[in-house]
Amino acid sequence: MRVRQMDTSDSKESAREIVVPGDLLAITGKKAGPGTYSEGGKIYAAQMGIKQVRPDSISVVPLSGQYMPIGGDLVIGKIIDIGPSNWLVDINSPYPAPLHVNEVPWRVEFGETSKFMQIGDIVLLKIAGVDEVKRIGVSMQDHGLRKLTGGMVIEVSPSKVPRVIGKNGSMIQMLKNMTGCRVYVGQNGRIWIDGDLDNIIKAIQAIKMIEDEAHSLGLTEKVKKFLEEGSRKEA
Amino acid sequence: MGGTPTDLKLIDENGLRLDGRRPDEMRPLKIDAGVLKRADGSAYVEWGLNKVMAAVYGPRECHPRHLQNPERALVQCHYNMASFSVDDRKRPGPDRRSHEISKIISEALTHVVFTEYFPRTSIDVYIEVLQANAGTRCAGLTAASVALADAGVPMRDLVASCAAGKVADTIVLDLAKEEDNFGQADMPMGYVPSTGDIVLLQMDGDLTQEEFDKALKMNIEACKKVHELQREALRRRYSQRPEVPEYAAGPEAKGVA
Numbered sequence: 092m093r094v095r096q097m098d099t100s101d102s103k104e105s106a107r108e109i110v111v112p113g114d115l116l117a118i119t120g121k122k123a124g125p126g127t128y129s130e131g132g133k134i135y136a137a138q139m140g141i142k143q144v145r146p147d148s149i150s151v152v153p154l155s156g157q158y159m160p161i162g163g164d165l166v167i168g169k170i171i172d173i174g175p176s177n178w179l180v181d182i183n184s185p186y187p188a189p190l191h192v193n194e195v196p197w198r199v200e201f202g203e204t205s206k207f208m209q210i211g212d213i214v215l216l217k218i219a220g221v222d223e224v225k226r227i228g229v230s231m232q233d234h235g236l237r238k239l240t241g242g243m244v245i246e247v248s249p250s251k252v253p254r255v256i257g258k259n260g261s262m263i264q265m266l267k268n269m270t271g272c273r274v275y276v277g278q279n280g281r282i283w284i285d286g287d288l289d290n291i292i293k294a295i296q297a298i299k300m301i302e303d304e305a306h307s308l309g310l311t312e313k314v315k316k317f318l319e320e321g322s323r324k325e326a
Numbered sequence: 327m328g329g330t331p332t333d334l335k336l337i338d339e340n341g342l343r344l345d346g347r348r349p350d351e352m353r354p355l356k357i358d359a360g361v362l363k364r365a366d367g368s369a370y371v372e373w374g375l376n377k378v379m380a381a382v383y384g385p386r387e388c389h390p391r392h393l394q395n396p397e398r399a400l401v402q403c404h405y406n407m408a409s410f411s412v413d414d415r416k417r418p419g420p421d422r423r424s425h426e427i428s429k430i431i432s433e434a435l436t437h438v439v440f441t442e443y444f445p446r447t448s449i450d451v452y453i454e455v456l457q458a459n460a461g462t463r464c465a466g467l468t469a470a471s472v473a474l475a476d477a478g479v480p481m482r483d484l485v486a487s488c489a490a491g492k493v494a495d496t497i498v499l500d501l502a503k504e505e506d507n508f509g510q511a512d513m514p515m516g517y518v519p520s521t522g523d524i525v526l527l528q529m530d531g532d533l534t535q536e537e538f539d540k541a542l543k544m545n546i547e548a549c550k551k552v553h554e555l556q557r558e559a560l561r562r563r564y565s566q567r568p569e570v571p572e573y574a575a576g577p578e579a580k581g582v583a
Binding site (some may be wrong): 109111112113114115126128130135137138139140153154155156157159185186187224225250306 | 478
């Protein structure tokens, strides 16, 4: 039900159309993509969002909604419970994610989980897999995955994450360069930021701005202007 | 309230109703989407003198666990009337009537939501009636489906709802309080315009087959109008942005928007 990358090219943006559930999108001939459903050969919108027409398919990019885990997603989680051989991680989705000791980069003896991570710790994880009944497996065994210390975590709507990242990471790269902060964006809508306090605040304001105007045109330019104005004031 | 005032003329000699409406005329309806910040989705409906707020949370983990369905999501609706919503103070808390309305609205919404996409979860819908003037279940269902769409829950279509009934031997649309109290029948309905499905239908009072058919037809037409307003409310949420965005404005500017 979710499209990972929102198309940010300007040519497509002029034809943006907001659709609501039940709107007829196409009579026939195309594949029903994410955010749509087909009935009687016709394709309808299943979610409120922006209609997206591709040569072979038609889909709806949602404007809101819960995070639904997909294998391979990078997420920022919070430890909410500890068992003898696993931690329970809140990944901001309807399903809790158990992190087993075999999936962490350390050797953990049975019953010694709390020596490594405590309730409330923030972790950078990868969704290892999701099965048909939506049982979720997460892993910390990959390059760059770890427990996050310091910094701040903010939450944005998961449907706005592609916009925060931008096309090929353009938005987030600009944000990192102009504020000098270290930033991780989880697909689940959590964003971890570390750096100077002033810069963190600046980055948070910029992210809130992206979230508020996610559907508007020329967003990258707007955010750039906003960040430049801030740095001029400080000087 | 109490007792039927026999001298109350519900329909005058010109065929107009107490509030001046024609028999097939609806009360003015206003819908706003996304009015609550903390909820995943929300809507506010003013339907004549009815004022109803709906909030949606989820899909989220379902508690208590034994209610979880391993194959689909549960749509749980909670209808509640504020104690100040009626003339005499309503004793707060769940009662027979609110249980019933919660149940039928849950069932109506379950019909349109793609529950199979979210196994083991619950989608919670809270309907708060702030001011009541007959037809709150219709206003509640109308608000709830807008709130669900606002929350990004995948669904087949929006459910539109309206009531028709019999007042002074005439079939009328969208009964107001006096008409409901002193009329002969009331028939609320939930309708899915794209498929033509009827997902909610109740009747209080008696109607003949002909009267029923007429009321049903009237309701379907009204539901289509309601549906149009629901779609418009959802689109307006994203096309109309405040002039001064919150992050750029000082605290004094926030009150204006």
